[in-house]
Amino acid sequence: MTIRPLDLLDLPTIARYRNDVLTLDSARALTRGHPLGAMGLLAYINPARHLYAAIRNSDGSPILGGVIHSRGDMFAKLLYLAPSSNLNNPHLPALIEHLAAQAGTWQAAHVIAEVDETNNVFPALRMAGFSVYAWQRVWDVSLIEKTGTGAGSGWRRIKSVDLPAVQSLHYQIVPQLLHPIDPAPKRPNGFVHTEARCFTNVTYGVYGIVLTPLILPDESDVSGKIVSLVANLPDRNGRPVYLNVRSYQAWLEPALADLGAKASARQAVMVKHLARLVKEGQPARVVPANAGVQPTQMSRIDVDE
Numbered sequence: 001m002t003i004r005p006l007d008l009l010d011l012p013t014i015a016r017y018r019n020d021v022l023t024l025d026s027a028r029a030l031t032r033g034h035p036l037g038a039m040g041l042l043a044y045i046n047p048a049r050h051l052y053a054a055i056r057n058s059d060g061s062p063i064l065g066g067v068i069h070s071r072g073d074m075f076a077k078l079l080y081l082a083p084s085s086n087l088n089n090p091h092l093p094a095l096i097e098h099l100a101a102q103a104g105t106w107q108a109a110h111v112i113a114e115v116d117e118t119n120n121v122f123p124a125l126r127m128a129g130f131s132v133y134a135w136q137r138v139w140d141v142s143l144i145e146k147t148g149t150g151a152g153s154g155w156r157r158i159k160s161v162d163l164p165a166v167q168s169l170h171y172q173i174v175p176q177l178l179h180p181i182d183p184a185p186k187r188p189n190g191f192v193h194t195e196a197r198c199f200t201n202v203t204y205g206v207y208g209i210v211l212t213p214l215i216l217p218d219e220s221d222v223s224g225k226i227v228s229l230v231a232n233l234p235d236r237n238g239r240p241v242y243l244n245v246r247s248y249q250a251w252l253e254p255a256l257a258d259l260g261a262k263a264s265a266r267q268a269v270m271v272k273h274l275a276r277l278v279k280e281g282q283p284a285r286v287v288p289a290n291a292g293v294q295p296t297q298m299s300r301i302d303v304d305e
Contacts, residue, residue, distance in 0.1 A: 003098045006053040006064065013055065013062055020083040022121060024113040025068065026138055026267065027212075028079065030242050031205020035066060035080040050076070050106045056095050063089050067099040069106045074183060075271075076103035078113040087121045096128035104274045110181050111272045116265045130270040133181060135247040138210075140262040141230050142240040153232040154225070158188045158199070165196035169214050175248055181271050182246075191229065198225055208240045209233065215252060223255045 006014070018036040023029040050069035055062055063086060069076035078099060081087065100111045113130060115121055158166065163185065170184040190201040190211075200213040211229070215222060230241055243261070245252050246269070257263070 003056045017082040022084040024078040027210040075110040076108040092124040093127040134269040138264045139243045144259040
């Protein structure tokens with residue numbers, strides 16, 4: 001059976017596997033909850049996002065997955081694969097390829113997936129063209145304000161005028177090779193510390209808040225700054241708070257461990273690069289047939305030994 005989009009007739013299948021799902025977008029899972037739950041299904045009617053899900057059902061063993069893209073972003077994200085108990089299905093790489101192809105129609109240049117490094121979905125992702133470009137660990141920092149000794153906050157909401165400084169901070173921290181995949185912030189979203197040497201992007205959701213920091217390795221009192229950020233986070237309303245630390249900011253992990261934050265299992269951040277069709281290309285210039293080409297004249301230079 002061929003791969004096709006999910007439709008209303010697949011609701012019984014969705015209900016059957018709602019508790020047997022591998023999530024591949026950590027921030028969305030922590031803030032929005034289960035991708036096949038009620039909140040996840042409501043996201044399909046959000047016109048601000050590109051969201052697509054597909055299914056392949058052969059021999060009574062269906063597999064399904066989803067991909068998501070925010071308008072204006074150069075990357076899409078694999079959202080989930082299900083059932084997680086059938087990740088060795090030989091048709092899974094084809095389903096992943098199908099989801100990536102859909103992301104290409106949204107003009108995404110890359111597709112990203114986040115997966116625990118011990119998960120057995122690695123072979124399928126690699127066969128579909130994914131490779132590891134970074135590692136990350138999500139830390140639960142909900143309770144560190146009770147154990148830390150941070151001083152005043154110093155954090156404020158980022159404004160448009162702060163974007164150049166935050167982008168400069170991004171270019172100093174994120175390796176240049178990763179800039180196309182992990183681009184600098186283009187919109188003022190998050191919080192910046194005094195003198196713009198610390199920044200964190202913020203993702204709010206019903207179930208939690210995820211912070212993605214950019215902090216220089218020579219910054220002083222990092223523990224105090226993290227404590228003050230969590231303690232003074234606005235609009236928290238009792239929700240848990242998580243800090244997402246990528247491998248190029250591994251120096252933050254000892255400080256988080258000392259503060260009593262709880263670490264999740266390490267995840268591989270994988271990427272698949274997509275080829276894009278250039279519809280308005282310019283033909284390369286060629287030398288007209290009747291034009292004469294003067295060969296380069298080389299002269300010998302005598303050098304005194």
